Amino acid sequence: MSLYKLLSPKAFVELLQKETVRRVIPVDSTWYLPNLKRDGKKEYLEVERIPNAVYFDIDRIKDTNSPYPHMAPTIEQFNKGMSELGITKDDVLVVYDRIGTFSAPRCAWTLSMFGHNPVFLLNNFNLYKKAGYPLDTAKKTTYSGYETTSYKAHINLCSENVVSYETILDLVQKGNLKKKYNVYDARSLGRFEGREPEPRPNFPSGHISGTQPLPFTELLVESNALPESPEATKKKIEQVYKNLDDTFDPTKPTIVMCGTGVSACIVKTALEYAGITDVKLYDGSWTEWVLRSPPDLLANNRD
Template identity: 30%
Template sequence: MTPQDPLVSTAWLRDHLDSPDVRIVDASWFMPGTPRDPKEEFLQAHIPGAVFFDIDEIADETSDLPHMLPSAIKFASRVRKMGLGDGSRIVVYDSLGILPAARVWWHFRAMGHEDVAVLDGGLPKWIAEGHPTEDGPALPQERHFTPRIQADIIRSLEQMKTIVATGREQILDARPAGRFTGEVPEPRAGLRGGHMPGAHNIPLSALLAPDGTMLPADKLAAVFEAAGVDISKPVVSTCGSGITASVVALALARLGRPRSAVYDGSWTEWGGLADTAVVTGPAT
């Protein structure tokens, strides 16, 4: 785990599995309607010592939007009980490779905990390489966690309206191209198709290698350049519900831009309103 790279390899985690300051978090999550239960899968097999982070429960219960960032009090209360505290070197993984793990990485950073990384390739790569797993519930010892909200990497609806109006930040949408253009319907009912005016599009698949790991920095830089994104200038990422957007933020951190922001409500919020500006077709 280095300040330069927000991802760690399976080899790194294998070598640090028993380090007293390393804490491992399973952030597995699936789209609604997927016939898989991440909690049950965790009980069947997880990386030794891992605890389960429930994205849908450790969320803002006052919002109608899915898995919105919770209050600092709620977040701290939950992660303390999971044994995740000040001084922990947190490694987050998921059972898809790199997806909800990036969201939880962003959660911790939004709460001021910088010593957090994502396991590159996640549980699939870990298992494919023959590394150990264990079953059963986690039994962590409670630790103290001090939240410090980092507003600079969080964007709200009102902030996004200003960004669309002024162009002061580049908007990067991580949804698949068909959903971005409006040619493919959204998986969540009631949402308009299309994208925010001025947004660029980099689908999640463009950031990942065939084995599910994230592309190296030089190839990532080429992807952003091809999409018309100047990573030396401010970027805010968005997607369907703020999960894939966090993968964009992770990629930007790998490129040395760790303070890039995520629009928490993403298209579930923006596309579900009647008075937000929406355009269709390719990025212009």
């Protein structure tokens, strides 16, 4: 079950007008794949943002001790990052990214894992902009306009919402991954099938045995938004299942993955929005699998 909710641009603007007690803080979490050679942090400072937004850097507020790109931060790392942004536990956070729906679900997931409430996912910035709602285009020099706080999260839900490499490895080696879980990979079909390169140089494409492709782009609609209702989202997912010959067993829990744990959160959000419960994230995803799995398993990554 998702711990954050989708919010339309219209509902977001209404929330800004109605909320008179708590601060409503937009959270820009724009991040791009390395091959696109774009910088979300730089664009936040120099291009445009929703007024009063802070910038949540998923390349920084993470487990900096891990060799893998976007592993969930420790509670200490999370608290430090939130404090530096000037966020308090009473703030209403509305997360977005300038792509539309890409890195924002990862940020919303991270915020929720450490108990921040409420958290909303704006659906989405492109529609907000198209509707003519306010934008701040002044050049900035800092990633937050708020004074530093002493943010104190007291819970970390990652252990019960994240699947480890060791768990995936054991399931694959015993031939039980597909038997016990619905496992979906959010990367493109070409990357999943080993026909297209990964965005990281000299990195093999392919997939883990027992997983199924569920490219996140197939779940989005106009302006890279998620469908506007749970019913429409469920219908969209079912159509993608059919197109890809995917299966879904409602009696099994579900695991989502991708390249580094970012776009998997898009699929997780969509599945949960459609009413599917017990969806966990393989945080290390394809990057960790390639770097850690035994040669014989990696050689069979195109089954």
